[in-house]
Amino acid sequence: MSKKKKDWKTEKERLLRMDRDERRKEGYRRQDYISLDKIPTWREDNYSDGREDGNVLTGTGGLSEKVSLYKGDITVLELDAIVNAANSSLLGGGGVDGCIHKAAGSCLYDECQTLNGCETGKAKITCGYDLPARFVIHTVGPVARGHVGPTETNDLTSCYQNSLRLVKEYGLSTVAFPCISTGIYGFPNEPAGDIALNTVKSWIEENPNTITRVIFCVFLETDFNIYKKKMSIIFEDNDMEVADEQLKGDNMSPSTRPTAKDDNRGKEEAGDENKADSDAEGIEDVVMESQNPDDDVALEELNQEEDENNSQGKCDDIGTEQNKHEDTVSEKKDKEDDKEDELSAAKTEEKETSKSTVEMEVVSETAAPGTSTGEGIKDHADSSGQHESILTDSMKSKDAAEKKE
Numbered sequence: 001m002s003k004k005k006k007d008w009k010t011e012k013e014r015l016l017r018m019d020r021d022e023r024r025k026e027g028y029r030r031q032d033y034i035s036l037d038k039i040p041t042w043r044e045d046n047y048s049d050g051r052e053d054g055n056v057l058t059g060t061g062g063l064s065e066k067v068s069l070y071k072g073d074i075t076v077l078e079l080d081a082i083v084n085a086a087n088s089s090l091l092g093g094g095g096v097d098g099c100i101h102k103a104a105g106s107c108l109y110d111e112c113q114t115l116n117g118c119e120t121g122k123a124k125i126t127c128g129y130d131l132p133a134r135f136v137i138h139t140v141g142p143v144a145r146g147h148v149g150p151t152e153t154n155d156l157t158s159c160y161q162n163s164l165r166l167v168k169e170y171g172l173s174t175v176a177f178p179c180i181s182t183g184i185y186g187f188p189n190e191p192a193g194d195i196a197l198n199t200v201k202s203w204i205e206e207n208p209n210t211i212t213r214v215i216f217c218v219f220l221e222t223d224f225n226i227y228k229k230k231m232s233i234i235f236e237d238n239d240m241e242v243a244d245e246q247l248k249g250d251n252m253s254p255s256t257r258p259t260a261k262d263d264n265r266g267k268e269e270a271g272d273e274n275k276a277d278s279d280a281e282g283i284e285d286v287v288m289e290s291q292n293p294d295d296d297v298a299l300e301e302l303n304q305e306e307d308e309n310n311s312q313g314k315c316d317d318i319g320t321e322q323n324k325h326e327d328t329v330s331e332k333k334d335k336e337d338d339k340e341d342e343l344s345a346a347k348t349e350e351k352e353t354s355k356s357t358v359e360m361e362v363v364s365e366t367a368a369p370g371t372s373t374g375e376g377i378k379d380h381a382d383s384s385g386q387h388e389s390i391l392t393d394s395m396k397s398k399d400a401a402e403k404k405e
Ligand SMILES: NC(=O)c1ccc[n+]([C@H]2O[C@H](COP(=O)([O-])OP(=O)(O)OC[C@H]3O[C@@H](n4cnc5c(N)ncnc54)[C@H](O)[C@@H]3O)[C@@H](O)[C@H]2O)c1
Pocket: 072, 073, 074, 075, 085, 086, 087, 092, 093, 094, 095, 096, 097, 098, 099, 141, 178, 179, 180, 181, 182, 183, 184, 185, 186, 187, 217, 218, 219, 220, 223, 302, 305, 306, 307, 309, 310, 315, 316, 318, 319
């Protein structure tokens, strides 16, 4: 028998009246949730990185106790809020947006439909429903597609600022950000990391008593290394030097050693109303027009890409898929570079021996299938410089000898 569809408003009021223990007793959809006390602060992470020198932590870590670097799926984090890298329709899609909607359940979509979309750089808040997080803050990053100008920088900065503004407005104290705009919207990872870390740092300095923890939830190895390197500088403890290997961005994943219980949980405001609810009362679902004509094209392409990506399967595998993809891409690039080097070497050699009729042979880097090292197969650069695999001299003369017999 199909489950009765829940009314999102009733479900939201019910859930927001419950405290964390009651939510846990009822059970989240995913039992493998991660509670805050399982996520070390940046300060503890640094300390737990096998610091053998007995360097005792002195004083308070300040900022470095207010932030964490976590590598994994944002939908399992049991926090006051997780931030969604949404699109302007707020009606879901793929990537982290798709994962959050899938994990939260259909009530999230139903509530989002009443929000009338969201502009780039702005943020809107909904209940988290079946997520371990109480709220979802939806923000729309800039479609950078590799280009970062003042507009893209300002829009991405606004995403973090407006999300944190809602954290403060709703009296929340723990929040996690994904790497907004760095997936399908194509914002380069390094500058995006700088914007994320520096915007959050400034906000914490201005609101020191508002927040317990901001968690940078990265999904890809690339982002993990970028954030680790930058956080060692931006959130450096005054009383701790930054270890050299950290600056090089070692690949150690953050330890999940349980830390001292952080019971500074967000204020449990029962029956918390989402401001957008009252605004959105009775508003027809509007099909969001993009902010400017160019976006239509970008979004059109994105939707096509989204369809491809959506079929890519499970959320928690995105990171591995993308890492694998990154590895193959760089391998292919190395091989192409090698071939180009060989080609230019072959061309110079050809010039020197232009009179001889001897054909150029360039050893291919890749072992051709069926040969252990590729020794038996060589590339042949003909007059047009095209590469094709041919037999080597020794194999040719062997062939000729066989033919004579
Ligand atoms: N990346 C995709 O395959 C994909 C596909 C369709 C739509 N979208 C999304 O693309 C638009 C937003 O682009 P965007 O670059 O801001 O977002 P995004 O493409 O989701 O990428 C943002 C970052 O989130 C990372 N990420 C993906 N899944 C998770 C997860 N479960 N937990 C934590 N981090 C994760 C992802 O690796 C990237 O670093 C929206 O239209 C939205 O629907 C993404």
